[in-house]
Amino acid sequence: MxxxxxxxxxxxxxxxxxxxxxxxxxxxxxxxxxxxxxxxxxxxxxxxxxxxxxxxxxxxxxxxxxxxxxTFRLGVNQFADMTNEEYRQLLNLKVNANHVNKTYAADVDNRRLPISIDWRTKGVVTPVKSQSQSRYAINTGNLVTLAPQQIVDCIYPGRDVCKTGGDVVDAIELVIKEGGIEKESDYPYHAGSGICQYSKSKKAVTVTGLNTVQYGVESALKSVVALVGPVAVTIDAGHQNFQLYTSGVYVDSACRNDFQSLNHGVLAVGYGSEKGQDYWLIKNSWGAQWGAQGYIKMARNNNNQCGVATYGVYPTTVY
Incomplete structure (x- = not known):
């Protein structure tokens, strides 16, 4: 074949x-x-x-x-001179099955929810590096850029998380344990892992809890996105048409939704419909050169397309 x-x-x-x-x-x-x-x-x-x-x-x-x-189109981006095998090597997310439904947000009556929502229009979505900063903006009205380098340096001491991958629950639990996370301006980003240099005196945001979304239930994910805010989700992003996606509602029957196939972490910042097709509005982390200015519309209510509702996580009590 x-x-x-x-x-x-x-x-x-x-x-x-x-x-x-x-x-x-x-x-x-x-x-x-x-x-x-x-x-x-x-x-x-x-x-x-x-x-x-x-x-x-x-x-x-x-x-x-x-x-x-x-229902979607492809285009030239930063991955256009890479084979799909090379591209897949960049997808090194490692999720922990023990975290699934550790504590979860239950489904609600979706008839009470808005038909569509886009948290970008509410001024709470930046080039998001940490799910917590959107929750902080919603709660306080102040949008700050948090320090991903703190997570990289402190989450798994002695291990280069940029190469080996990590789990979003572990990242949020680290912020809870450390008592907060600094601004990126105070703890600037650099490539690779280093020595943890977090200073509690410089903390910008505090997180005291987290929830996971009910396993594989898209209506539960919709409830959280609508009523709480953006949610960190993990997906199967390994396919060539995802690699080169540029616009439209992404649908691929080869995309897997089982826990073992999840390989990339993204952020669900809204949902809606386009030409009669429901979608999730997903923010990626590959810059504006990829996709629709860094975003992808992934099919919603389509058998949990690419596992978008398999493993969703969001922090609670952020201030």
Whole structure:
């Protein structure tokens, strides 16, 4: 089967005009790679071939979307010169099954909830690095940017969480245990893990509890998003069409919703409907170059698409 797929992509590449490919390749390098590769010409040649295959995949998918086959579109982003296997290596979330429904928010009568909600319009969503900062903004009216480096340095001493992954419950419980989290301006970000340097005297936000969303129940997730605020959720984000997503409501029958398939943490900041299709508004952490300015609309009420309601977590009593 993989052989047939590879052959189809090769044929698709040959169908893309060379001038178009060259133009897209140059634009991609300028925007994402500084027009050069550390590995020199050999590395660039390999990346060019991968880019061409991905670009053919994007072109073919969007042609089908134009015919109504798909409800979302793909585009060139920072992952366009990576194979799907390479991209999947970046998805290193490690979730702890013992945390599921440790304490959870029950479902409520969804007829009482708003038809749609977008917490961005309420001024409580920044380029979110910690779920707690949105809850703090809702509770106090003050939006602050918190320090992800504190979590990276302090959550698993001696382990580089940027490479090995971590669990959002562990992150919130760390903030509870330490008595707070600093502002990013006081505890600036740098790549990789270091020595924990948290100072309680500089804490900006305090968290005293957390809840998980009822396992796999989308209506329960809707209740929390509507009545409480943004919720940290984990998903199966390993597919090529997620890698290259750019707009529309994302639906993929190959996307898994079981606990073992969860590999990436994101933030549910709202929900709504588009052209009759329900969606979750999801904030990613890959910058504005990916998706729709850093966001993706994921199918809602569609058999827990990609596990969006499998493992949801949010802090309580934030001040």
């Amino acid at each position: 993989k052989v047939f797929i590879a052959l189809a992509l090769i044929v698709s590449v040959s169908a893309v005009p060379l001038q178009e490919l060259e133009s897209e390749w140059i634009a991609f390098k300028n925007e994402f790679r500084g027009n050069s590769y550390f590995g020199g010409e050999g590395e660039e040649s390999v990346r060019r071939q991968i880019f061409e295959i991905n670009y053919a995949y994007i072109t073919a998918h969007n042609a089908e979307a134009d015919k109504g086959v798909h």
